[in-house]
Structures are given as C-alpha cells and as structure tokens.
Amino acid sequence: MRAWKRPEIPQLPGQSGAPWLHDTATAALIExxxxxxxRLYVCGITPYDATHLGHAATYLAFDTLQRVWLDAGYRVHYAQNVxxxxxxxxxxxxxxxVDWVVLAESQVDLFRTDMEALGIIPPNDYVAVTDVIDEIADAVAQLWDAGLAYPVPVEPAAAGVAEPTEPAGSDIYFDIEAAQHATSWRLGDESNLDPEAMLTLFAExxxxxxxxxxxxxxxxxxxxxxxxxxxxxxxxxxxxxxGWHIECSVIALKELGTDFTVQGGGSDLIFPHHDMSAGHAAALSGHPLAGVYSHTGMVAYQGEKMSKSLGNLVLVSKLRAAGTDPRAIRLALLDQHYRTDWEWTDAHLRDAESRLAAWTxxxxxxxxxxxxxAGRxxxxxxxxxxxxxxxxxxLAIVDAAATVGVDxxxxxxLAADALLGVAL
Known part of the structure; x- marks a missing residue:
C-alpha cells in the first residue's frame, strides 16, 4: 500500500545519542x-473518522523518535498497518x-494527506490487513498445528443461519494457557495489569x-x-x-522480524492489543516481539477522551481547511509530553501560533x-x-533562545526542522 511523501529532513552538525524511552512492560526508562x-512498528488506523488529534499526537510522537534516531546516525525501518x-x-x-471498501479507501487517503501536511515521516512498509490475509491465515494454521488454537462453534442464530439445524462453522481462538506453557510469554507481561483490570479492558x-x-x-x-x-x-x-491482534503480529514479524526495537501506539492499545500481539508473536516465532513497548497518552476534548464512539473529535483536516498552519498544529501537540493525558482547547492552538510567529x-x-x-x-x-x-x-529551550537571540x-x-519537524 502507498504511504505518503517523505519530508526533507536536514542533517545537523554533530550527533545525538540513542534515546531513552519509558517502557510500559517494565515501567522503567530503557535505552x-x-x-x-x-526497527519500529506503530499500530495504524482503523480507517474511519480520520485524522483526529489523538491520531496525530501518536504518530507525531513516533515521528519525533525517528528524528532522534536519524540524528544519532541510525537507519530506521518503520512499519505501520491499516x-x-x-x-x-x-x-x-x-x-x-457506504460500502466498507469505499469508506476505508477514502479515509486512508485523508489520513495520508493529513500526515503529509503535518510533516510526519511515512512508514517504509505501509500494510493493509486485506493485503496479507493469506499470511495471517497461515499464521493461524501454524498456531492450530502447534496446539495453541482451538475452535469455538458459532451458534446458528449468531451466524445469521435461517434454519437452526444447519451447521454454522467455528471461530478460532488463541489458547492463552497453552501458549504460556509453550513459550516464555506471560499474559500481562506487556501491560502490568491485574486480572480484574484485564477482564474489564478486554470487555471494553x-x-x-x-x-x-x-x-x-x-x-x-x-x-x-x-x-x-x-x-x-x-x-x-x-x-x-x-481477528484484531493476530494482524499486527503477522505484519510486524513479516516486515521487521523478531525482537525489533520499539512497539508503539496509544495507551488504549496496551491491553489487550499489544499484550495479545506479543503473545501471538512469541508463539509464532519463539522470540519476544519488541525490546521496548512505548505508548502515548490520550487526548480529551470537552471533558471526555477524544474518541470515535463519543464523536468529540477535532480533525486535522478541518483545522487545515479553516486555514490553520500545520506547523502550528504540530507545535500545539509537541507542547504536551507524549505520555501524558491532556485536554485540547482552542488556547493550545493560539499559543502554538504565537510560538511559531516568535520562532520565525x-x-x-x-x-x-x-x-x-546556537551550538549550545x-x-x-x-x-x-x-x-x-x-x-x-x-520547545522551552527554543523559546528561551528566541527571547535573547543567538549567534x-x-x-x-535547522535544528527546529530536523528534530522537531518545524521548518522556519
């Protein structure tokens, strides 16, 4: 699947070091x-209601990570699914x-446009689930053959079968207990949640x-x-x-291999998605999925977490259509630490526009x-x-420099462009 145009990223004199990131699995900073x-994998969108500021904040966080790696002299291999x-x-x-294929295609196109406008580095591998159905089915078959999957019959009524005596087939489920005996993966290793919390989130x-x-x-x-x-x-x-989790496991293993550097996404993916994805990957490969599990905070609006189900979305496309400079949107999001939960208000955008003017x-x-x-x-x-x-x-460092001026x-x-993605 086509991604979007890569921004020009200037090279700075000198070099930074590898970043330290908060790892959800250990609740500690890891280099x-x-x-x-x-090697970076970030879970992509389900293509409807794209692109809200919660999406943008997540992909901007991992864009920043890539910029730090590039500044440290590393090559980056980035994969993302749809x-x-x-x-x-x-x-x-x-x-x-609307036909589901048409809806998905239109929303992916909108997402591409928003990401390019914001100057987000695109993935090297941008993979639609519908393009890897065979690979996912093969992975399910591998788990079945290993005794790590089992069938659950579908009730005829649930399958839409008119005649109750007609067989309705079976869904296939991952056997957590069997996987824990067969691999080093343990349920909850990535999320650090107790069973009650896991059950609540699983249902939600x-x-x-x-x-x-x-x-x-x-x-x-x-x-x-x-x-x-x-x-x-x-x-x-x-x-x-x-199913949902096996998709990312298969795509990540296919494009990045095992033990890749960082698995990223929003904090609402910690459980069950990333925990189960890690379990599937361990069962398929015999290796851990990633070295660091990194998660972004949630963005709220009007007192509630910004979400598709609530409909309280602030869309990047609508801000741009109203004439907002994408650099200001970027600065407004960068003004919040990527791991914090916070609430968007119009004041964030006004502050970002003032900051952009001062920096320029x-x-x-x-x-x-x-x-x-300037070197300092x-x-x-x-x-x-x-x-x-x-x-x-x-941002505060650049603010201070703008106040006194630099030599x-x-x-x-150049640094604002290379490291923060804000061209002046």
Missing part, C-alpha cells in the same frame, strides 16, 4: 539503542450506507469474555468464520477474516543575531529529546 537498524477490515469499520459503513475493547465454549475468558479471537453479508476470504483455516521572527530568514550560543541550544535540544522525548522541554539563527532553524 532504545538499535544494534544496527532501528486495519481496513474490522467490526467498527463495518458497523460505520452499514450505519452510513472488543473482547468477548462471556463467549460460550472458550477455554479462558481472555482468549482472543484469531479467525472469525464467514457470516452472511460480511466480507470473508477463503483460506486454509476456512472462509472468514482475521527570531530564526527565520530575517532573524538577527543575538547573545545566545542544539546540544540542549538533543539532550531533552533523548530523555524520553521531552518535547515540552525542547547563528540559521543553525537553530
């Missing part, structure tokens, strides 16, 4: 130092009367703890057998479509030399970003 190539067939997408398509985030026939209430779906009026594909595990005056083409040392500003910027991507501290304004402008 995200690649052995050779920095969940272009899933229950929420199908439900939205049905509710709006697409799980089915009360499904009759499951061996463990938290066993996740690997393959949903074909239902009338739903998309399905023929495969070696029967006609149907993939100080370091743009007409910026005058001042008393500050660059060093401070690098140090702030290497310390768990502390973008608020980085080489062009160098600070």
């Amino acid at each position: 995200a130092r690649p052995n050779d190539i920095a 969940t272009d067939v899933d229950d929420p997408l199908l439900e939205r398509a049905a509710a709006t009367g 985030r697409g799980g089915d703890p009360d499904r009759p026939g499951k061996r463990h209430v938290l066993d996740p779906l690997l393959w949903r057998s074909a239902r009338p009026s739903e998309p399905s594909w023929d495969s070696r595990v029967g006609a149907g479509r993939p 005056a100080a370091f743009g083409a007409t910026g005058a030399a001042g008393t500050g040392n 500003v660059v060093d401070q910027l690098r140090a702030a970003l290497a310390a768990d991507l502390d973008t608020p501290a980085a 080489d304004p062009a160098l600070v402008a």
Whole structure:
C-alpha cells in the first residue's frame, strides 16, 4: 500500500545519542539503542473518522523518535498497518450506507494527506490487513498445528443461519494457557495489569469474555468464520477474516522480524492489543516481539477522551481547511509530553501560533543575531529529546533562545526542522 511523501529532513552538525524511552512492560526508562537498524512498528488506523488529534499526537510522537534516531546516525525501518477490515469499520459503513471498501479507501487517503501536511515521516512498509490475509491465515494454521488454537462453534442464530439445524462453522481462538506453557510469554507481561483490570479492558475493547465454549475468558479471537453479508476470504483455516491482534503480529514479524526495537501506539492499545500481539508473536516465532513497548497518552476534548464512539473529535483536516498552519498544529501537540493525558482547547492552538510567529521572527530568514550560543541550544535540544522525548522541554529551550537571540539563527532553524519537524 502507498504511504505518503517523505519530508526533507536536514542533517545537523554533530550527533545525538540513542534515546531513552519509558517502557510500559517494565515501567522503567530503557535505552532504545538499535544494534544496527532501528526497527519500529506503530499500530495504524482503523480507517474511519480520520485524522483526529489523538491520531496525530501518536504518530507525531513516533515521528519525533525517528528524528532522534536519524540524528544519532541510525537507519530506521518503520512499519505501520491499516486495519481496513474490522467490526467498527463495518458497523460505520452499514450505519452510513457506504460500502466498507469505499469508506476505508477514502479515509486512508485523508489520513495520508493529513500526515503529509503535518510533516510526519511515512512508514517504509505501509500494510493493509486485506493485503496479507493469506499470511495471517497461515499464521493461524501454524498456531492450530502447534496446539495453541482451538475452535469455538458459532451458534446458528449468531451466524445469521435461517434454519437452526444447519451447521454454522467455528471461530478460532488463541489458547492463552497453552501458549504460556509453550513459550516464555506471560499474559500481562506487556501491560502490568491485574486480572480484574484485564477482564474489564478486554470487555471494553472488543473482547468477548462471556463467549460460550472458550477455554479462558481472555482468549482472543484469531479467525472469525464467514457470516452472511460480511466480507470473508477463503483460506486454509476456512472462509472468514482475521481477528484484531493476530494482524499486527503477522505484519510486524513479516516486515521487521523478531525482537525489533520499539512497539508503539496509544495507551488504549496496551491491553489487550499489544499484550495479545506479543503473545501471538512469541508463539509464532519463539522470540519476544519488541525490546521496548512505548505508548502515548490520550487526548480529551470537552471533558471526555477524544474518541470515535463519543464523536468529540477535532480533525486535522478541518483545522487545515479553516486555514490553520500545520506547523502550528504540530507545535500545539509537541507542547504536551507524549505520555501524558491532556485536554485540547482552542488556547493550545493560539499559543502554538504565537510560538511559531516568535520562532520565525527570531530564526527565520530575517532573524538577527543575538547573545545566545546556537551550538549550545542544539546540544540542549538533543539532550531533552533523548530523555524520553521531552518535547515540552525542547520547545522551552527554543523559546528561551528566541527571547535573547543567538549567534547563528540559521543553525537553530535547522535544528527546529530536523528534530522537531518545524521548518522556519
């Protein structure tokens, strides 16, 4: 699948070091130092209601990570999926009367446009789930053959079968207990949640703890057998479509291999998605999925977490259509630490526009030399970003430099572009 145009990223004199990131699995800072190539996987969108500021904040955080790696001299291999067939997408398509394929394609196009406008580095591998159905089905078959998956019969009524005596097939589930005996993976290793919290989140985030026939209430779906009026594909595990978590496991292993550097996404993916994805990957490969599990905070609006279900979305496309400079949107998001939960208000955008004007005056083409040392500003910027991507501290450093001026304004402008993605 086509991604979007890569922004020009200037090279600064000197070099930073590998960043330290907060790891959800250990609740500690870990140096995200690649052995050779920095390998990054960030979970992509389910294509409807794109692109809201929660999306943008997540992809901007991992764009910043890539910029730090690049500044440290590492090559980066970045993969991202598109969940272009899933229950929420199908439900939205049905509710709006739009074909699900058309809805997905239009929203992916909008997402590409927004990402390019914001100057987000695109993935090297941008992979639609519908393009890897065969690989996912093969992975499910591998888990089945290893005794790590099992069938759960579908009730005829649930399958839309008119005649109750007609067989309705079976869904395939991942056997958590068997996987824990067969691999080093343990449920909860990535999320650090107790069983009660896991059960609550599993039910809230697409799980089915009360499904009759499951061996463990938290066993996740690997393959949903074909239902009338739903998309399905023929495969070696029967006609149907993939479950959610196995999709990312297969795409990540296919594009990045095992033990890649960072698995990223929003904090709402910690459990069950990333925990289960790690379990599937360990069962398929015998290796851990990633070295660091990094998660961004949630963005609220009007007192509630910004979400598709609530409809309280602030869309990047609508801000741009109203004439907002994408650089200001970027600065507004960078002013919040990537791991914090926060609430968007119009004041964030006004502050960002004022900051952009001040930086442009100080370091743009007409910026005058001042008393500050530009080289020291660059060093401070690098140090702030290497310390768990502390973008608020980085913005404050440039603010201070803009107040007093520097001996080489062009160098600070270069750093703002290379490290923060804000061209002046």
